[in-house]
Amino acid sequence: MKQQINDLISKDVYTCASCGFCRFGCPVSKNVGFESQTARGRMYLLKKYLEGGLEYDKDLIESFYTCALCGNCNEICPTGVDYLEIVSHLRKQFVESGKLPESQKMLRDNLTKCGNPFAKDKEERGAWLPPQYREPKKSKYLYFVGCSSSYSSTRIAKSIMRILESVKFDFTVMGNLESCCGDPLFRMGEEDQANALMQKNIDVFDNLGVETIFASCAGCYKTLKNKFPKKYKVLHITQLLHQLVEQKTLVFKKELPNKIIYFDGCDIGRHCKTYEEPRELLKAIPGVELLEFDYNRDEAMCCGGPFAASDPNLAAKIAEDRVREAEEQGAEIIATACPTCMVNLREGARRIGSEIEVQDITLMLPKLIR
């Protein structure tokens, strides 16, 4: 295993030019700054490791977990090094050799024991649901709610139910039968545990005869799309809603006269290349003036959300930067397509006393369709 990974990374490690382009859009590099916390720094340290000058000690391993896997560096790398792939392989190796850092363990245990990152009761997952939805029914369409919207940001899930009910869209939800999609475990290298959660979900999908799955969480969307079997059609909720707008099924009756800036979350953006539908959806709302960050779409910078559990201070510091950038553009509302981004950006805004509003797109819509 170790040798295999060494062979695999060797070519990329020596291809890395140490040019440092990767620092440009790296949220960690901008906030921590020291080279050992940048992609090129870690590649150089790996070189030293391969040459026998370094061991995978606590600090080096921890450094590989101080990466949001946002993928900005992969986009800008002139030599085409697949840095995300390397970090993912290494994290798997660290897990296999029992070296998962302490900072990750609580999150892992919560996920493996409770099927969600917050250590909440499995039987409470569907508690937010209106009674008629508590028991999943057979349907071609499934709304995969995700942990955040099931337990904490339930307003997002409720909004979506309201919007879809208003257009009589037929779908089902899994309620208490839903488990985490496995994303946080995939990210930390706990492949087996992640696969186990994935399988649990797949079993339910198949029992319900699901063909198309839509998610409101960008992390779930990415995992469903990139890790789950390809037989399911996977959509982000903004894609589905955009389709409904295009079909004139969903019509906005009220205006939203605001300057809105759309925040490309890494999971929906770079990892799924879904850039336009959320924007088109926002543009379809009468009155909206859509603004852009200086660095958007494949250049967009991470909100810091991936660190919310392991290093909340870093997560919030990164979010502060994004909020300031949105303010510079003159935005009144930051629109997100991911509950993690929303929660984290709100924390960033709170910390710098910004008056900017941070809203998931789905939260803006119910009041516009009545």
Next chain:
Amino acid sequence: MSVYEDIAAIVGEERISESNLDRICYSHDLAPLPDDLLKGFGATKPDVVVRPGNLSHVADIMKYASGKNIPVSPRGGGSWGLGGVIPVGGGIVLDLSGMNRIIEVNIEDEYVTVETGVEWKRLTNAIKKHGFYVGACPTSAPVATVGGYISTGGSSGIGVSQHGPLGDHIISLKVVLADGTVVQTNPWDSWVFVGSEGTLGIVCEATIKIFKKSKMKHMLFGFDSLDAGLEAVIKLNEINPYYFTIMDDGFIRLLKEKGSQLPESKMILSITLNDMDGVQEEKEKIIESVCRGTRLSDDMAEEEWENRYKTALSIKSLGPTLLTQEIRLPARFLGQALSEWKTVLKGKRFAFKGVCSDNGAINLFPVVLTDERNKNEFIKTLSYTREIARIGRKYNGDVYGIGLFNSNQMTDIHGKSLEVMKEIKMILDSKNILNPGKTVESPIPDFFLSFIFTLMKHATPLFAFLAKSVNRLPDSFVNNASKFLKGRK
């Protein structure tokens, strides 16, 4: 108190690191040199790495360091390959990339004031919104900082063939001197610090002239013969387009291996014009008449422009190690130099790429692909870099910078003016703590290095063994040895 604690008291704990991992990361730059070789140059790990947050941090650190006689090696994006940011004699590495505020964009008087840790890409994007651009920008803009480009000369890159080198656009610099004094320069004495590679002072803030933006036109020409291409380059230097680059057939082949759609040619010339002087169409016609090759599609030309930061390194994975020298030479000698370089590099996997410079010069990158994991082969290939520089010099050219690796060639490069440079260094940094071992003094005598390169070429295994032995020496021994060689107390 330790150096760490003293400096932490100035900048705060989050701005200083003494972790082994950071000390390793800050002991190299872009050059793919093995530790064995780096140590032979006197390079060692820094004791601490500091990321100052503003000019007064830098001034306080320099006051402290000069009081204690501690070497300080300043660093911007660390994207040069001549070892200029590698600490010699340990001490403090100052990573200035955290000082990255854009302080003022003045569109009435057409200038911008920045902290020098800001990257060129961020700066150019920030002023683009106001309808402006910079007159000189390095092709490593996503990482290269304003301070780094000032300190490394600023005369190769985007804009310089039209607007002249960056030094011409500097209105003022705020510089921290070795003893912590802060000076503000005017446009003329700014030149003292341009290209001084962090050996005379630490440039912390810069006020730079900016230019009103206008529409750009990108052109691309393929040539059936190298001569036709070179003739066009010489004439281009009289027309002074905003930007141009050249690549030879070797480079084109490598790009094609990586999936490029460029056509097979002996040379490709990529040119960008902007119509700030309102004569774009006329220039376009003149260029068409002097470029006696095939004009390629505008789409391709625009793609070349879009990839302007990426192209040079996009072929690296074919190595995966890429060795290069940056040689600045007059365009009219390019043909002769190319043919000699090709003779020397015969049997190697090589290619040439060039970027426009000022005053009719081209900055040429002879690129050799190799694999550093095959150590003996790598060392042998490395020995050719000196030969490449020698040929450049023969044709009125020279290495574009000094850094650590070219510092032993200072006599060849500067002749008698080296003495003047040394005096300037003595006046500004009498204790020799600012980026020691670079530019005006080398830790290694030249005859010794010639001998080393001969060993590398003709007795590679013996050299590899010796280098390894040097690498086993403790850092403290190397630090003392380089102090001894430089006569520094």
